[in-house]
Amino acid sequence: MSHKDTPSPCTHGPSAEKMMWTVVILLAAALHVESYGMHGQERLFHGRQLKIYLNKNCDKLEFIPxxxxxxxxxxxDRLMGRARKGRVSGTGSDRRWFIDKVTYEDQGTYVQRDFWNKEVSTIKVAVTTRLNFEKCVAGESLYIPLEGLDLADAELIFTGQSANVTLVHDGAPVGQNLPDYWNRVETHSLRLEIKSVNTTDEGRYLLKDRKGREVSITKMDLTDHHETTDGNPLMALLLLLGIPAGICCCCRKKIFKKKATTAATLQTTPDAVHPPPSGPVGPSPPYSAPGQPGTVYYHGPSPGMGPAGHPPPAGPGQWNGPPPSPVSVFIHIHPIT
Known part of the structure; x- marks a missing residue:
């Protein structure tokens, strides 16, 4: 065989090494994606709570508006010990960062980074308009929550069949200039109030922030009375569970009452539990001398008689044994020969 036909031991060396490094790089990329490539999106109504679970490798939380x-x-920042905005609770892998009520200012991307400033995870948060449906009885007050909005940035616009007016601007009531709303619009730190609503107040109430973004839309209708159980699943569940519980309770009371009555009846009538002995009732048989056929000895009270005993007669054939017991009965019968 010529030198050209002889296989070289290093023919496949570079290819195998290159393949090995390719596998290592792919595995490293896969681990990097698994550990640091977590991305997510979340949509929240204005005023809802935002909660982000912090990765155990997270040392920083950044926000991009x-x-x-x-x-x-x-x-x-872990080194800061406290959050510049929001709050952090828990330790280790159970750490969470909160914002109690999100606003449009909290829309954006939240980036978690590790000690080497590498991206651990990202989540994009979007805030949407909240929809409310209210039913009021004529003469009551309609309350419109600010949903986390600062009162100084609040603007309230009413649209109905009879009017299209602005009631609150920059947190101050302006409805005082309108005859129909004189002394009926009040502002509070967490909500707006329309007093003594009537048929002309039915319609849509649009709450906006200072930049004109819609915070909430409240649709108000009048009703004759409030339904106490409508829209309350907890009350319906309690009522549903209370019906069978009440039936069981009543049945148990009846059963226990019947058992107690039966027990009392049995206690007042002992003959029903311990019936009197059956058989002939009368005086005890006469005593005979020992050895005679049919001799019967009675020691103690005879059946059907009181506790008084009948000792054996004196004279011939006198009983020489121990004195009879007043509560025991001994019967000895000799066979007749």
Whole structure:
């Protein structure tokens, strides 16, 4: 065989090494994606709570506003010990970062980074308009929650069949200039109030922030009375569970009452439990001398008689044994020969 036909031991060396490194790089990329490639999206109504679980490798939480994508704000750093915005609870892998009531200012991307400033995970948060449906009785007050909005930024617009007016602007009531709303619009730190509603107040109440973004839409209708159980699943569940529980309770009371009556009847009538002995009732048989056929000895009270005993007669054939017991009965019968 010529030198050209002889296989070289290093022919497949570079290819195998290259393949091995390719596998290592792919595995590393897969692990990186698994550990640091977590992405998510969340849509919340205005005023809802935002909760983000912090990865155990997370050392920083950054926020990139939706309306300013080139800006990055540090909300939490492990070394700081507290959050600049929101709050952190838990330890280790059970750490969570909260915002109690989100607003449009909280829309954007939340980035978690590790000790080496590498991205651990990202989540995009979007805030949407909240819809409310209210039913009021004429003369009551309609309350419109601010849903986390600052009172100074609140604007309330009413649209109905009879009017289309602004009731609150920059947190101050302006309905005082309208005859129909004189002294009926009040503002509070957490809600707006329309007093003494009537048929002209039926319609849509639009709550906006200072930038004109819709925070909530409240649709109000009048009703004759409030239904106490409508829209309350907890009350319906309690009523559903209370019916069979009440039936069982009544049945148990009846059963126990019947058992107690039966027991009392049995206690007052002992003959029903211990019936009197059957058989002939009369005086005890006469005593005879020992050895005579049919001799019967009675020691103690005879059946059907009182506790008085009948000792054996004196004279011939006198009993020489121990004195009879007043509560025992001994019968000895000799066979007749």
């Amino acid at each position: 939706a309306d300013d994508p080139y800006n990055s704000i540090l909300y939490w």
